[in-house]
Amino acid sequence: MPETSAAPVTTPDAAYTPTDRTVPTRSAKRAAYDHETVHSILDEGYVCHLGFVRDGAPVVLPTLYGRVGERLYVHGSTGSRPLRAAGDGPQDDPGLAVCLTVTHVDGLVLARSAFHHSVNYRSVVVHGTARQVTDPREKREALDALVDHVVPGRARDSRPASARELAATAVLRLDLGEVSAKLRTGGPNDEPEDLALPHWTGVLPLRKGYDAPVPAADLAPGIGVPDYLRALAC
Amino acid sequence: MPETSAAPVTTPDAAYTPTDRTVPTRSAKRAAYDHETVHSILDEGYVCHLGFVRDGAPVVLPTLYGRVGERLYVHGSTGSRPLRAAGDGPQDDPGLAVCLTVTHVDGLVLARSAFHHSVNYRSVVVHGTARQVTDPREKREALDALVDHVVPGRARDSRPASARELAATAVLRLDLGEVSAKLRTGGPNDEPEDLALPHWTGVLPLRKGYDAPVPAADLAPGIGVPDYLRALAC
Numbered sequence: 001m002p003e004t005s006a007a008p009v010t011t012p013d014a015a016y017t018p019t020d021r022t023v024p025t026r027s028a029k030r031a032a033y034d035h036e037t038v039h040s041i042l043d044e045g046y047v048c049h050l051g052f053v054r055d056g057a058p059v060v061l062p063t064l065y066g067r068v069g070e071r072l073y074v075h076g077s078t079g080s081r082p083l084r085a086a087g088d089g090p091q092d093d094p095g096l097a098v099c100l101t102v103t104h105v106d107g108l109v110l111a112r113s114a115f116h117h118s119v120n121y122r123s124v125v126v127h128g129t130a131r132q133v134t135d136p137r138e139k140r141e142a143l144d145a146l147v148d149h150v151v152p153g154r155a156r157d158s159r160p161a162s163a164r165e166l167a168a169t170a171v172l173r174l175d176l177g178e179v180s181a182k183l184r185t186g187g188p189n190d191e192p193e194d195l196a197l198p199h200w201t202g203v204l205p206l207r208k209g210y211d212a213p214v215p216a217a218d219l220a221p222g223i224g225v226p227d228y229l230r231a232l233a234c
Numbered sequence: 235m236p237e238t239s240a241a242p243v244t245t246p247d248a249a250y251t252p253t254d255r256t257v258p259t260r261s262a263k264r265a266a267y268d269h270e271t272v273h274s275i276l277d278e279g280y281v282c283h284l285g286f287v288r289d290g291a292p293v294v295l296p297t298l299y300g301r302v303g304e305r306l307y308v309h310g311s312t313g314s315r316p317l318r319a320a321g322d323g324p325q326d327d328p329g330l331a332v333c334l335t336v337t338h339v340d341g342l343v344l345a346r347s348a349f350h351h352s353v354n355y356r357s358v359v360v361h362g363t364a365r366q367v368t369d370p371r372e373k374r375e376a377l378d379a380l381v382d383h384v385v386p387g388r389a390r391d392s393r394p395a396s397a398r399e400l401a402a403t404a405v406l407r408l409d410l411g412e413v414s415a416k417l418r419t420g421g422p423n424d425e426p427e428d429l430a431l432p433h434w435t436g437v438l439p440l441r442k443g444y445d446a447p448v449p450a451a452d453l454a455p456g457i458g459v460p461d462y463l464r465a466l467a468c
Contacts, residue, residue, distance in 0.1 A: 021288070026311050047339055047353065049283035051294035054255070060285035060294050062337040062357050077260050103296040105281055108444075110463075114381050114392045115399040119281065123296050147348050151438070158348045158433050165349040187450045199392050200457050202449040204385070204467060207441055210342075215436040216421045223434050229344075233438060 021127055022180035032181040041124045041181055042067050042102055046150040050074060051099040052130075065100065066145030070176045072100060072126065073133070073142035078170040095129035100174055108204040111188035112197040120203065122183045130172040142171045153228030209233070255361055256414035266415040275358045275415055276301050276336055280384040284308060285333040286364075299334065300379030304410045306334060306360065307367070307376035312404045329363035334408055342438040345422035346431040354437065356417045364406040376405045387462030443467070 014035040016022070024031055032038070048065045051058055066073045102124045109118040133139045143166075144155040161169065188201050210233040213225050225233075248269040250256070258265055266272070282299045285292055300307045336358045343352040367373045377400075378389040395403065422435050444467040447459050459467075 021291075021293070047337065047355075049285075049294050049296075049335055049337070051283075051285040051292035051333070053287050053290070053292050056287070057255075057331045057361065058285035058287050058292050058294075058333040059255070059361075060283050060292075060333045060335040060359070062283075062335060062355065064353065097291050099285070099292040099294040101283055101294040101296060103281065103283070107448075108384055110385065110388060110392070112393055113395070113399075114377060114389060115395045115403070117381055117384070117388070117392070119298065119384070121281075121296065125294070127291065127293075143348060147351055150342055150351070150353070151344065154344060154351070155348060158344070158351070159346055159428055159431055161347070161349050165347075169349070187448075194393055195452060196454070197393055198454075198457060200447075200449070200460050200463065201453055202447055204447050204463060205445040207443045207445050209441045211439040211441050213434075213436055213438050214341075214421075215434070218429060219435055220430070220432075223432060226434050229434070229438060 016176070016179040018180065019127075019178050022125070022178055024180075024182065027182075027184075030182050030184055032183060033179070037181045037183075038124050038176070038179055039067070041104065041122045042072070043149070044104060044122075045102045048072075048074070048100050048102045051101070052096055064146055064150065065102075066142060066147075066149040068141060068145045072174045072176065073145060073171055074100070074130070074174070075143060075146055075169055075171045078168055095131040096172070098126075098128060098130045098172075098174060100126040100128075105206055106185070107206055109184075109188050110199075110201055110204065112190045112194045112199045112201050116188055116190055118184060118188070120184050120186070122181065124179065124181050126174060126176060127178040128174050128176075130174045133171040133173050136166065138173075139166060139169075139171050142173070143169065151228065151232065153226075157226060157228070250410070250413040252414065253361075253412050256359070256412055258414075258416065261416075261418075264416050264418055266417060267413070271415045271417075272358050272410070272413055273301070275338065275356045276306070277383070278338060278356075279336045282306075282308070282334050282336045285335070286330055298380055298384065299336075300376060300381075300383040302375060302379045306408045306410065307379060307405055308334070308364070308408070309377060309380055309403055309405045312402055329365040330406070332360075332362060332364045332406075332408060334360040334362075334364075339440055340419070341440055343418075343422050344433075344435055344438065346424045346428045346433045346435050350422055350424055352418060352422070354418050354420070356415065358413065358415050360408060360410060361412040362408050362410075364408045367405040367407050370400065372407075373400060373403075373405050376407070377403065385462065385466065387460075391460060391462070 015033040107120040147155040341354040381389040
């Protein structure tokens with residue numbers, strides 16, 4: 001995997017270099033490599049599907065992630081299998097080969113023909129080597145990014161991790177080097193000979209957002225819903 | 235992988251047998267193996283993340299799926315890489331080792347401590363060997379299941395695949411044998427010493443559903459939104 005330095009600011013014209021495994025064999029016109037598209041898809045989500053190989057077989061697990069510049073972070077218990085597999089994180093550690101995928105479904109595409117049914121989506125696939133973060137400052141920054149990725153503004157409105165909690169949490173870093181986005185937008189693409197068929201055709205858009213926050217049973221009276229949550233649940 | 239025969243009817247008490255790789259190392263109490271839980275999670279979704287190994291490295295791609303009894307189906311162009319990798323489908327074909335994961339996020343769990351932040355989710359992880367479907371009848375049934383999985387009732391209200399389209403579509407079958415579900419529900423689990431902290435705590439539920447259907451630009455006048463779509467978009 002190409003090494004990428006952390007770049008906190010996105011250069012507008014910057015793009016990831018396509019490789020054999022980031023150029024799709026099909027629908028290549030749906031692929032994108034520019035930082036802006038990739039970052040916007042990554043920043044809209046918070047659950048990724050992390051793939052790795054264990055005993056020669058693929059494993060895909062859902063997990064939270066955060067982004068800091070050109071680095072993605074995932075975390076877990078130090079006892080969890082993927083994090084144990086990534087080793088203890090010395091600089092010469094081989095790390096863990098991973099594929100991290102983030103997908104947003106935007107709508108269902110109903111064509112007149114069964115064959116042309118599709119889904120409008122935006123996805124990012126990151127190939128690379130995940131490595132344990134050992135620097136305590138980077139680890140804290142990564143965990144803050146994970147919390148703020150899910151609910152922007154939340155990290156500063158919660159008790160920071162204690163030394164014991166930090167020690168119990170493993171953080172993996174994955175540099176954004178070998179990356180591609182794939183997008184489908186728009187309506188159905190029916191065959192010309194199907195246009196007169198009597199089937200309804202169009203797109204069913206997914207509803208996005210949140211319902212009203214549900215306070216915990218033991219929330220003390222007088223603690224209202226904070227503004228950063230109201231901004232999400234509207 | 236244990237071989238499983240197709241069972242169109244779910245036996246209430248039936249469960250998948252746990253294996254080394256379907257018993258989680260952490261939070262084992264969140265795991266479930268009963269058919270009812272697994273099927274309900276699978277049937278609520280339509281996009282899975284399919285993992286396989288290519289040149290020794292993991293690959294995770296989002297794709298649609300359908301379920302017929304104890305079989306899952308995914309499809310794609312006959313030219314796509316995972317489907318080519320699964321071979322041409324004779325009975326003695328080795329198939330493609332895959333991990334198919336389906337995840338629903340139900341809510342964001344905001345604890346008083348950053349450490350105890352979490353997500354309410356339901357996921358299913360299927361390990362197994364995917365094999366090409368060569369029987370034309372099973373292939374048609376699988377493609378109908380894929381369309382009806384996304385929009386129940388849609389398969390019969392669209393033009394069925396032609397012989398040419400069927401030939402251009404590869405379908406992979408994955409038997410439900412080595413399967414587990416994992417679920418988190420409920421509110422935050424804060425430490426007793428954090429209960430007096432002044433942070434709002436609770437759950438932010440995700441909004442589920444669809445917005446109003448958007449007709450295609452070339453939809454003929456007089457073709458209204460069918461009932462099975464109205465039932466989804468409410």
